[in-house]
Every structure is written in structure tokens, then in C-alpha cells.
Amino acid sequence: MLLDHVVLFVDDLEDAVDTFSQHGFTVTPGGVNGPTHNALIAFSNETYIELIALQSRKKRLLLRLLGQLGLLKVLRPKNRNLNTRLLSWFSGSQGFTDICLRVVSLEAFASTPPETLGALTPVTAFKRHRPDGIHVSWRLAGAVDLMQPFFIEDDTPLNYRIPDGPSRHHANGSQGITELITRSELSVRPENAIIRTSVASSRSKFSIGITTTGLAKEIPLGSKYNADIRLIN
Incomplete structure (x- = not known):
């Protein structure tokens, strides 16, 4: 199981793209998915930050x-499904919203989820139209x-x-997400088992550890x- 991406739900996608671009990230338009549109900060280790917003302010x-x-x-709904999760994104605070992990077979994983995870929603298909x-x-x-x-x-x-390609090259040297740390000091690493991936709050402030080539600095975005x-050597 791999860390796939982290979700930052933002009030204004264009503003978020400008902010991250100014900090040396290459931001690629993602496209439209239902009522939302997004942009991606993709890394060479196949992780990414998703900036996502409702199209309608x-x-x-x-x-x-x-x-x-x-x-x-x-x-x-009484029977929780993915719409419940998405509604929490749409109505929550701007910023860190969720974590996504990649699995080989979602049906196999959903049929026997780890006890520590609890129940899963039904598997649901999604699609997005790229620009x-x-x-x-x-x-x-x-x-x-x-x-x-x-x-x-x-x-x-x-x-x-x-x-892929130039989209994964960043002026600030970022190469990939290596860990995600919430206020609870819980780290999510690509090689970790599912028991290590829960977070104390879906609205916690977080730091993303990103591997770089020769850089060691922090980009504070907490106010927004x-x-x-954190760009790590």
C-alpha cells in the first residue's frame, strides 16, 4: 500500500495555484470532476498534492x-458513503482535508479491511476530464x-x-512526499501499514516532508x- 496523495480543499483554485507556484512548485491543471475542479502538484515518486475546489464560489x-x-x-445519509466524505470536504475549513492511499485491488482490500480501519464505504467509480x-x-x-x-x-x-514528465520537475527541487505529520505527530510513510495511517483530525495542521536535491527549507502556508x-535534504 502506497501513499498516493494528500488533499487540500481550497476556497479559490486559481489563488491556490498562484500561491504554490510562487513557492517554486510546478502546478498542473487537473480538470473537472462533477462540481469540482482541481490542480495537481505531482512528484517523481508518484505522490502528489491535490488542490481542489468547488467551481461555484x-x-x-x-x-x-x-x-x-x-x-x-x-x-x-444514514448509510455512510463517499458523498458523506465529499460533503465534509465541501463544507469544511480551507486547507488539509484528507489522505489517499493506493491499493492494487480495491475490491480485495474492501472485502477484508484491517480491523483497525473499521467499515468501508462501497466502491464507487469516478472520472475526470483533463484540459x-x-x-x-x-x-x-x-x-x-x-x-x-x-x-x-x-x-x-x-x-x-x-x-509525468516536466510536470514532476519543480524549481524548488522537490522530488516526492516522504511523510505526512499531523498535530498528533503521527507519520504516514509509503511503506507503512494501514494501522499507521489514521489521523487525529481531518482538519489538523500538517507538515509534508518532501525529498529534494540540496534544499533544506520550510514553506509556511499555515495562515492560508x-x-x-518541509523540503528535506
């Missing part, structure tokens, strides 16, 4: 308000407990979903995205 503001008032709880016209498809299943990660299996080639990017 009005819907985002409305859902944030409903979330803050606690009114969205009545809209949540260059390529259609990307994948399947997801998430832990019913929103404090746990969600999981992905690709239907199309991996480099359809995670751009509740995140710090």
Missing part, C-alpha cells in the same frame, strides 16, 4: 455556512470513520491521473491552508 460559501451552523448533519481532452477514471472506497483515509485504484494508466511544506 456561491455553493462553497453556502455549504461552509451550513457546516458551521451544524445543519448539514440532517442531510447526511487536454484525456479522460481519467478510477475507483474509490473510504473508511466510514472520516478520521481514517480513503483508498484508490486506477482504471486508466497511472500517468493519466498523475501527470493550515499546512507547512
